[in-house]
Amino acid sequence: MVLNGAKVLGSLTILVLACFTMKNKRFESKSESFYQLKSDTILDSAYIADRNHWTKEEKKYWDSTCQSDTKRAESDIKNKKLTYFHYFGMVKQYRSNEEMNILLEKYNIQIDSTAYLCTVPSELQNCYATLMDKEIGRRFGGKFIDSLRNIAEIQYVKKNPDKLYDFEECDHIPRYPGDKTYEDFFKSYSRDFWKNVRYPDDFDYRKEGDYYSRISADFILSKTGTVSNIIIDLRFQNKKNYKYSSYFITHFKSFINNTKWIPAKSMGIAINSKVPLTLFFK
Template sequence: MKNQRFENRSESLYSVKPDTVISDSIKLEMAKWMEEERKYFDSACQEETKKAKEDIKKNKLVFFHYFGMVKQYKGNNEMNELLKKYSIEVDSALTYCTIPSSLQNCYANVMSEEIDKRFGAKFIDSLRNVAEIEYVKKNPDKIYRFEECDWTSRYPGDKSYEEFSKSYETDFWKDVEYADDFEYRKDKELYSSMGSRFILYKTGKISDVKVDVTFQNKKNYKYSSYFINRLKEFVQKTKWVPAKSSGIPVNSEMEITLFFK
């Protein structure tokens, strides 16, 4: 049950920028429109709530996949198959930042509460975990984006992502020297940096190593090759820890960034 009512009113007055200069007459007009719009959404929500309760009485349950300003999951098809075993139908819904959350997806919200009531508050999360594990097992050769993986470090010895974001840079600079005439950063607001992107396979293998360098002081570009080669060497020699998705080792994209003095 898709909320086309909300899709058709995406230019909501709730989205007016707070720093916009508005005259008193326009403010009054806006207040009037916002009140009318809230009444519209109230009415729509009541209608959807009534419809959901009627469907529940008929023993109809619907699970909604949300899209928009919410976390996106993998394994939706696997999730759908698991839900079928419990006679739960599947639909999708959008979320909007311009509409109060209490006034959107009211049908879906009532259905969610009923599913929790019948099967338990952890039911959907448990099915989601099973679905995501099945998805990973079905896609053994997929290369996952960094954010699709479990949030643990992939640098040897580190136990958290916070450590990862600091220690690889510290270790890199231990064996890399600056030339005597290298121009160091003078403006505190401007940074020179270099980054590497590569593929880390679940076997520990590395491929497709790419390095980019950006210097605020153009005189330093004469040292680009030196820094690029040192970073490539560092990436290839490091015993990176393979990423995991749902606890299973997977191939993943990697990206690291280092800053110059």
């Protein structure tokens, strides 16, 4: 029995490491509940394939664990004990867990955390947490957790007014004037830059089959619209064009500084953010 237990423990360790390695692949759906875990058809297939290779000890472990956790949850619920779980693994991670905990405590809901494993069927893991989720929804309403999470996210942003957000962290990315969509951002600034910048007469243009040459910039856009910390990276495939480096860099910096960028937002609040720009040469 000791040997079998060691085998199961070893398998679980591998599963945890595999899932945490894959967690940034974002299989969750942002259009649904803040909290609801979403399954993917590819993952479902992986669950089935992996389960077919489980040992008897592994199958027995997960079945018995789920049964035990379910009974414990039923007993706690009967005794009016509720617990909210923060999930880790292949699920969305939240920055506002501390704020969320304080809000939940007002409803006498305890806090815990658990891992979500990518190679274990959802119906056999976190059975205690799953039953608690359902009971919280039954008692307080299906949108209860979503509404609290929304409040917690707003509180987090307000408590961190000077935080610098990465481009992908923003609910509404920093915008070029007149942009209405995310796709517009990557077209309009490039279009307007080249309207006012001419190529030198002897500039060596890209030949068919060559890689694109580019100039990229990263800068900080404050919540008030101020630009700072511009960092330029210039790459020419044809080395002869490097003699025009200062020409293009100067124009690019001037373009960035003279544009009235629209600050990014998170939870409807203007925030400081990093902005990446890239222009390709002909």
